[in-house]
Amino acid sequence: MKTIKFENGDIFPALGLGTWLSKKNEVYDAVLAAIKAGYRHIDCAYIYGNEKEIGAALHEAFKLGLVKRQDLFITSKLWNSDHAPERVELAIRKSLADLQLDYLDLYLIHWPVAFKTGHDQVKSSADLFTRAEMPLSGTWKAMEQLKKAGLARHIGVSNFDIPKLTRLMKGGELKPEVNQVELHPYLQQADLLAFCQENGVLLTAYAPLGSRNLMQSEAGLTREKLIVDIAVKHGCTPAQVLLAWNMERDVVVIPKSVNECRIAENFGSLNVKLDADDMAQISTLERNLRITTGAFFILPGGDYTLENMWEK
Numbered sequence: 545m546k547t548i549k550f551e552n553g554d555i556f557p558a559l560g561l562g563t564w565l566s567k568k569n570e571v572y573d574a575v576l577a578a579i580k581a582g583y584r585h586i587d588c589a590y591i592y593g594n595e596k597e598i599g600a601a602l603h604e605a606f607k608l609g610l611v612k613r614q615d616l617f618i619t620s621k622l623w624n625s626d627h628a629p630e631r632v633e634l635a636i637r638k639s640l641a642d643l644q645l646d647y648l649d650l651y652l653i654h655w656p657v658a659f660k661t662g663h664d665q666v667k668s669s670a671d672l673f674t675r676a677e678m679p680l681s682g683t684w685k686a687m688e689q690l691k692k693a694g695l696a697r698h699i700g701v702s703n704f705d706i707p708k709l710t711r712l713m714k715g716g717e718l719k720p721e722v723n724q725v726e727l728h729p730y731l732q733q734a735d736l737l738a739f740c741q742e743n744g745v746l747l748t749a750y751a752p753l754g755s756r757n758l759m760q761s762e763a764g765l766t767r768e769k770l771i772v773d774i775a776v777k778h779g780c781t782p783a784q785v786l787l788a789w790n791m792e793r794d795v796v797v798i799p800k801s802v803n804e805c806r807i808a809e810n811f812g813s814l815n816v817k818l819d820a821d822d823m824a825q826i827s828t829l830e831r832n833l834r835i836t837t838g839a840f841f842i843l844p845g846g847d848y849t850l851e852n853m854w855e856k
Contacts, residue, residue, distance in 0.1 A: 545557050545558070545559065545582065545584060545814065546558040546559065546791055546814055548746055548794055548796060550698060550721055550746065551744050554649075554697065554698065555617070556585075556617065556650075556722075556746060556796060557583075557584045557585035557617050557796070558791045558794075558795075558797065558814075559583065559585065559787065559791065559796070559798075559810070559811065559813065559814060560583065560585030560586060560587045560617070560619070560748075560796065560797070560798040561574065561575065561578040561583050561585070561586050561587065561798065561799075561801070561807065562587050562750065562799055562800030562801075563575075563586065563587060563588050563589075563592055563594060563598060563800060564589065564592050564750070564800055565592075566592070566594055566800060566802050567594070567802070568593070568594050568596075568597050569597075570802040571597045571598055571601070571802060572597045572598070572600055572601045573601075573802070573804075574601075574801065574802040574803075574804075574807065575598055575601035575602065575605070576601050576604065576605060576610075577804040577808075578807050578811075579601075579605050579610050579611055579616075580610065581808050581811045582811055583807075583811060584611070584615055584616055584617060585616070585617040585618075585619075585796075585798070586598065586602075586616065586617075586618050586619070587619045587724075587748075587750075587798040588618065588620045588639070588643065589620055589621035589623070589654060590620065590621065590622070590623045590635065590638065590654075591621070591623045591654065595620065595639055595643050596642045598642075598643060599642050599643040599644040599645070600644070602616070602618075602643060602644060602645070603644045613645070613646075616649075617649040617650070618643065618645060618648055618649050618650075619648065619649065619650040619651070619652065619724075619748075620636070620639040620643065620648055620650075620651055620652075621651070621652045621653070621654040621702060622635050622636070622651065622652065622653050622654055622683070622687070623635065623654055623659075623664065624654065624655055624657050624658055624659040625659040625660070625661055625662065625663050625664055626661070627653075627658040627659075627673070627678050627680075627682075627683045628658075628661060628682075628683075629682050629683060629685065629686040630686075631661060632683065632686035632687060632689075632690065633686070633689070633690060633693075633695070636651055636690055636695050636696065637695070639651075640695070647695055647696065647697060648695065648696045648697070649696075649697050649698060650696065650697070650698045650699070650700060650721075650722060651687065651690060651695075651696035651698075651699055651700075652699070652702045652722065653680070653683060653684070653687065653700075653701045653702065653704075654703070655702065655703050655838065655841070656680055656703060656704055656708055657672070657838070657841045657848060657853075658672065658673040658675075658677075658678035658683070659671055659672060659673070660672065660673060666840075666841070666843065668843055668845075669843045669845040669846035669847075672841070672843065672846050672847065672848065673847075674847040675847055675848075675852075676847075680708065680711070681711070681712070681715045681716070684712050684715075684716050685716065685717075687699045688716060688717055688718045691718060698721045698722065699718065699720065699721060700720040700721045700722030700723060700745070700746075701720045701723050701724075702724040702725065702750075703724070703725060703726075703836075703838065704720070704723050704725070705736065705854055705855050705856075706735065706736060706739050706855075707855040707856075708855065709723060709739070709740075709743075709745065713743065719743070719744070719745065720745055721744075721745065721746060722745065722746045722747070722748055722796075723736075723740055723745055723746075723747055723748070724747075724748040724749075724750055724798075725747065725748070725749065725750070726749070726751050726834060726835060726836050727747065727749035727750070727751075727752065727790060727795060728749065728751060728752050728753065728754050728765060728786065728790075729765060729768075729771070729786065729789065729826050729827075729829040729830070730765065730830070730832075730833040731830075731831070731832060731833055731834050731835075732829075733747075734830075741794070746794075746796065747794075747795045748795070748796040748797075748798060749795050749796065749798070750798055751835060751836065752787055752790050752797040752798070753765060753766060753783055753786050753787070753799055754766070754786075754835070755835045765782070765786055765829075766781075766782040766783055766786070767782070768782070768829065770825055770826065770828075770829065771785050771786060771826070771829075774818070774822050774825070774826070777822075778816055778817075778818070778822075780812065780813075780815075780816045781812075783799070783806075783809060783810060783813070784809065784810070784812055784816045785816065785818070785822075786813075787799060787810060787813035787816075788813045788814075788816035788817070788818050789818060789822075789823065789826050791813070791814075792818050792823060797813075834854070837850060837853075837854075838853045838854075841853070
């Protein structure tokens with residue numbers, strides 16, 4: 545297993561199983577299949593609505609002796625409705641209870657967006673706090689306390705741009721250790737990657753294969769001729785090329801699947817070694833095509849806009 549190290553020497557497996565959109569009746573088997581295939585990193589979140597089923601699978605894996613707790617790296621995320629500092633510990637304890645764990649290896653602020661408590665989703669701007677009413681700095685201080693208490697061994701953020709990361713670093717006692725963002729050859733995020741590497745922040749790529757939500761005019765990354773040609777060259781699949789590309793950049797990848805064969809195929813990306821020419825060719829696919837824009841948080845009369853969601 546390719547790994548990346550935190551500054552304290554802890555290991556971050558470079559390939560993990562994503563669980564977003566994994567149905568409750570499928571994710572249990574998917575997690576067990578992943579562990580049996582060799583995965584040691586499972587990416588979860590409260591809002592995915594399947595942490596109880598994942599917890600049951602982890603419990604079964606421990607009971608069967610497939611792995612020990614210390615062998616696994618488990619991530620979860622603080623949802624937008626729990627940004628109030630007094631809600632942060634309650635939220636992680638809810639995830640820990642559902643996952644049947646005593647601690648998380650990594651806990652992330654899911655989005656730089658704050659909902660009013662009790663609203664898992666928002667219908668109008670009245671369901672949102674403004675950025676002034678619920679500053680990220682207050683939420684981050686509560687996240688720091690989770691690490692100090694041992695509830696999360698590492699803390700970080702998700703969907704944060706360089707200005708937001710910079711403000712947290714300047715105002716916080718502890719810096720974010722990970723930033724999980726959309727990252728694939730159509731959205732390569734070179735500036736963000738360079739900034740994070742310069743500042744000791746690890747990057748995790750969600751949607752590393754692109755997404756089924758790509759515009760109809762887009763062929764899709766796994767059908768991109770250049771990616772297909774590189775796959776033929778290396779005797780692997782296009783998906784394996786896409787995952788290997790990110791890992792070559794020292795970016796962690798968390799492809800989602802509930803299909804046992806696809807889970808195994810994705811794991812096989814660890815054996816794909818791209819060369820400098822492959823990397824240079826893939827860099828030409830940059831389109832600045834963001835699939836997950838956060839547009840669902842942009843509401844009439846609200847404080848959030850696409851401009852302040854993705855600052856320059």
